[in-house]
Amino acid sequence: MSVGFAPRLIGLDWGTSSLRAYLLGERAQVLEERARPWGVQHTPGGDFAAAFAELVGDWRQAWPGLPALASGMIGSRQGWREVPYVACPAGQDSLAEGLLRFDTGRGDLHLVPGVMQGGALPNVLRGEETQVIGAMALEPALAEQSMLVLPGTHSKWASVREGHLCSFATYMTGELYAILRDHSILGRPARELGSRTSDAAFAAGLVATRDAGAPGFSARLFSARSLVLSGALAADESLDYLSGLLIGEELRSVLAGHPELAQMPLVLLGDAALCARYEIAFDLFGLDTVRRLEHATVAGLWRIAEAAGLLAALSDYGAPRDV
Amino acid sequence: MSVGFAPRLIGLDWGTSSLRAYLLGERAQVLEERARPWGVQHTPGGDFAAAFAELVGDWRQAWPGLPALASGMIGSRQGWREVPYVACPAGQDSLAEGLLRFDTGRGDLHLVPGVMQGGALPNVLRGEETQVIGAMALEPALAEQSMLVLPGTHSKWASVREGHLCSFATYMTGELYAILRDHSILGRPARELGSRTSDAAFAAGLVATRDAGAPGFSARLFSARSLVLSGALAADESLDYLSGLLIGEELRSVLAGHPELAQMPLVLLGDAALCARYEIAFDLFGLDTVRRLEHATVAGLWRIAEAAGLLAALSDYGAPRDV
Numbered sequence: 161m162s163v164g165f166a167p168r169l170i171g172l173d174w175g176t177s178s179l180r181a182y183l184l185g186e187r188a189q190v191l192e193e194r195a196r197p198w199g200v201q202h203t204p205g206g207d208f209a210a211a212f213a214e215l216v217g218d219w220r221q222a223w224p225g226l227p228a229l230a231s232g233m234i235g236s237r238q239g240w241r242e243v244p245y246v247a248c249p250a251g252q253d254s255l256a257e258g259l260l261r262f263d264t265g266r267g268d269l270h271l272v273p274g275v276m277q278g279g280a281l282p283n284v285l286r287g288e289e290t291q292v293i294g295a296m297a298l299e300p301a302l303a304e305q306s307m308l309v310l311p312g313t314h315s316k317w318a319s320v321r322e323g324h325l326c327s328f329a330t331y332m333t334g335e336l337y338a339i340l341r342d343h344s345i346l347g348r349p350a351r352e353l354g355s356r357t358s359d360a361a362f363a364a365g366l367v368a369t370r371d372a373g374a375p376g377f378s379a380r381l382f383s384a385r386s387l388v389l390s391g392a393l394a395a396d397e398s399l400d401y402l403s404g405l406l407i408g409e410e411l412r413s414v415l416a417g418h419p420e421l422a423q424m425p426l427v428l429l430g431d432a433a434l435c436a437r438y439e440i441a442f443d444l445f446g447l448d449t450v451r452r453l454e455h456a457t458v459a460g461l462w463r464i465a466e467a468a469g470l471l472a473a474l475s476d477y478g479a480p481r482d483v
Numbered sequence: 484m485s486v487g488f489a490p491r492l493i494g495l496d497w498g499t500s501s502l503r504a505y506l507l508g509e510r511a512q513v514l515e516e517r518a519r520p521w522g523v524q525h526t527p528g529g530d531f532a533a534a535f536a537e538l539v540g541d542w543r544q545a546w547p548g549l550p551a552l553a554s555g556m557i558g559s560r561q562g563w564r565e566v567p568y569v570a571c572p573a574g575q576d577s578l579a580e581g582l583l584r585f586d587t588g589r590g591d592l593h594l595v596p597g598v599m600q601g602g603a604l605p606n607v608l609r610g611e612e613t614q615v616i617g618a619m620a621l622e623p624a625l626a627e628q629s630m631l632v633l634p635g636t637h638s639k640w641a642s643v644r645e646g647h648l649c650s651f652a653t654y655m656t657g658e659l660y661a662i663l664r665d666h667s668i669l670g671r672p673a674r675e676l677g678s679r680t681s682d683a684a685f686a687a688g689l690v691a692t693r694d695a696g697a698p699g700f701s702a703r704l705f706s707a708r709s710l711v712l713s714g715a716l717a718a719d720e721s722l723d724y725l726s727g728l729l730i731g732e733e734l735r736s737v738l739a740g741h742p743e744l745a746q747m748p749l750v751l752l753g754d755a756a757l758c759a760r761y762e763i764a765f766d767l768f769g770l771d772t773v774r775r776l777e778h779a780t781v782a783g784l785w786r787i788a789e790a791a792g793l794l795a796a797l798s799d800y801g802a803p804r805d806v
Contacts, residue, residue: 281691281706282713314705330705332667339666344658368604376736377700378729382637382653383604390605406701413699 167191167223168471170216171461172230172269174239175287176201176313180457181215188462200233208240213266220266227470229461231272232287235260240269245276245284249324252293256468272464275325283330287457288316291429292325294460295453299427306425307418309450311407311434313338317414331410334434337403346384346402349395358397362437365404366444369412377409407441415445426450490514490546491794493539494784495553495592497562498610499524499636503780504538511785523556531563536589543589550793552784554595555610558583563592568599568607572647575616579791595787598648606653610780611639614752615648617783618776622750629748630741632773634730634757636661640737654733657757660726669707669725672718681720685760688727689767692735700732730764738768749773 165185173180177199183192198204198211219226235243243260258273274286288310296303308318313334319327341347365384372380384402387393393401415421426442426449428435435452442450465471488508496503500522506515521527521534542549558566566583581596597609611633619626631641636657642650664670688707695703707725710716716724738744749765749772751758758775765773788794 276709276713278713281703282709282715283705284709284712329702330709331699331701332704333701335667336701336704339662343662343666344655376654376732376739378654378656378659378732379652379736380604381655381659382606386599386605386607386653389607390599390601392605409699409701413702416699 165189165191167219167226169462169465170219170226170228171458171465172212172216172228172234173232173287173290173457173461174230174234175199175232179203179211179215182458182461183216183219184458184462188458190458200236200239208234209265212264212269217266224267226267227270227465227472228267229259229270229272229465229468229470231290231457231461231464235271235273236286239271241271243271243273246273248275248277248283248328249321249326250275250289251324252463252467255289255293255464259464259468270465270468270470272461275328277327283328285316285318285328285330288318288328289325290460290464291456292318292320292460293463294456294458295427295429296320296323297459297463298453298456302425302427306427307421308427308429309438310429311438312430315410329414331413333406333410337406340381340402340406341399346381347399349388350399353395355399356396358394358400359440361393361397361400362404362440363444364393365401365406366408366411366441367404369405369408370445372412380405380409403437404441407437408445411441411445411447415447422447422449428452429456488512488514490542490549492785492788493542493549493551494781494788495539495551495557496555496610496613496780496784497553497557498522498555502526502534502538505781505784506542507781507785511781513781523559523562531557532588535587535592540589547590549590550593550788550795551590552582552593552595552788552791552793554613554780554784554787558594558596559609562594564594566594566596568597571598571600571606571651572644572649573598573612574647575786575790578612578616578787582787582791593788593791593793595784598651600650606651608639608641608651608653611641611651612648613783613787614779615641615643615783616786617779617781618750618752619643619646620782620786621776621779625748625750629750630744631750631752632761633752634761635753638733652737654736656729656733660729663704663725663729664722669704670722672711673722676718678722679719681717681723682763684716684720684723685727685763686767687716688724688729689731689734689764690727692728692731693768695735703728703732726760727764730760731768734764734768734770738770745770745772751775752779 167183169184171182171184179196179198181194182190185191203211234240246254246258260271261268272290275289277283303323306320310316315331315333317329318325384398388395388398490506492507494505494507502519502521504517505513508514526534557563569577569581583594584591595613598612600606626646629643633639638654638656640652641648711718711721
């Protein structure tokens with residue numbers, strides 16, 4: 161590998177299901193990117209040190225002392241080291257102060273802390289704080305006031321004010337979808353008969369939730385079964401209907417609590433295919449102001465490393481060599 | 484076996500997870516009762532005829548021609564024979580007219596139809612229609628206007644008016660609890676560390692839902708994790724908190740749609756332990772008028788058999804013999 165620009169930072173996005181490593185040059189330019197399905201739950205042998213050495217050991221060897229910073233579940237109790245949460249509101253400075261540094265055997269690694277929001281029903285996130293910081297780095301206008309939506313296994317809705325993550329909510333949309341598909345009666349038709357994509361069924365699930373009257377969420381869920389039994393929904397399209405019910409419930413809940421959402425910047429961060437589904441949902445719920453922002457994790461890792469003083473002068477790391 | 488009274492009907496309560504058989508005498512008196520864990524999903528070898536012969540074959544032999552009537556999922560597509568749903572509102576007469584009769588090889592068996600409620604989001608039930616008819620048979624005052632609550636895997640809330648099941652809703656409370664406990668991150672602490680009963684944690688889940696502001700159901704669910712992470716909830720008590728969230732959501736939803744509930748007879752039918760949990764929940768939600776009613780299935784089978792003309796004179800079945 162010949163690197164045209166001097167590397168400044170090794171950034172790691174190490175979540176529950178995947179591990180992504182970035183070799184970053186000046187101004188967070190991605191010089192090289194590597195990915196493995198070695199999320200915290202799926203790291204071979206649970207050996208984080210071996211996975212780290214395998215994925216970025218050659219970078220470490222080529223540029224001894226190059227700082228490395230990781231965000232995500234790798235800093236959880238189930239991860240490599242547990243990093244205490246920082247309090248909400250959280251900004252780049254409190255996250256930088258909360259970094260945990262330890263010796264991996266292949267040089268030091270810094271871990272970004274998650275954020276805990278107190279209250280009667282507390283809330284936590286890990287990994288998304290870095291995306292939030294990154295979004296503000298990419299678009300400084302978001303820092304004043306905005307809502308950032310991070311769909312996923314546990315979707316996060318992050319309210320930003322004056323450069324800080326000031327509050328957030330967690331919707332278990334992705335996990336509910338997966339366990340209902342794999343283990344409930346609602347997934348049985350698709351498990352037995354197979355499944356095919358249906359934009360119409362997805363929209364029907366969204367609309368059923370948007371237009372719902374009194375009966376609650378778990379009652380609407382059952383319509384994914386009763387509509388199949390009544391013949392109104394094809395069995396092999398029922399998973400997309402279920403997905404519409406679940407994503408719709410997430411939007412319905414948030415809109416009920418945030419009527420001001422249409423008046424502020426609204427941004428989707430994360431997996432492109434999933435964000436595309438949420439764009440359809442936002443549109444059906446009448447919120448056509450939402451847009452997508454990419455590369456927030458890399459920008460966030462860079463910004464937090466900067467705030468922590470990890471990005472020293474190039475000469476500290478020696479000249480780049482072929483590896 | 485020596486039977487002191489002449490049997491009039493074999494009644495079967497054949498659901499998803501269990502099979503119960505009753506030998507009924509005059510005025511629905513239970514002469515003998517037998518139970519097996521042979522629900523429709525668990526019948527050995529899927530052989531309903533063999534299970535039927537094994538459980539009630541001796542009754543059939545002793546009293547040839549004694550009518551047999553079954554309710555529950557045995558009449559579903561996954562059951563022995565599929566009985567078409569009757570329309571809602573449904574009463575004892577329409578259910579009696581909708582009976583499906585077929586030859587089991589050990590004499591005829593009649594199956595009670597389920598009920599389908601039409602509309603944009605249709606709804607279905609099978610088995611509960613018999614409990615509803617039975618509740619009215621046991622307490623005629625319920626027939627004018629009442630709400631019958633049947634907790635379970637799929638909890639049903641049945642509105643009764645003028646002797647008919649006039650509408651109903653389905654809450655997937657029991658199934659959601661089971662799959663979240665067994666497969667989601669919310670069940671992980673209890674799966675890893677074990678679980679113990681906690682009335683306080685159950686109540687906390689109920690209260691969290693009762694007093695909830697804007698954030699929706701799937702956001703509240705996540706508190707079963709964040710409270711453990713913040714140390715406010717013991718890991719081994721988290722399942723009872725989850726149960727409280729789920730049963731609480733069911734009550735919250737129904738109360739939002741039925742503010743008149745406090746002004747009408749409100750009755751719980753079904754499993755005693757589960758009904759006891761719902762009584763605690765009703766109490767915390769300020770509905771202290773709820774009470775429990777037992778033996779509704781037997782009363783319902785009897786009443787439907789009567790309406791269908793199955794309960795002919797004793798002499799039709801021959802004299803009782805020792806078996």
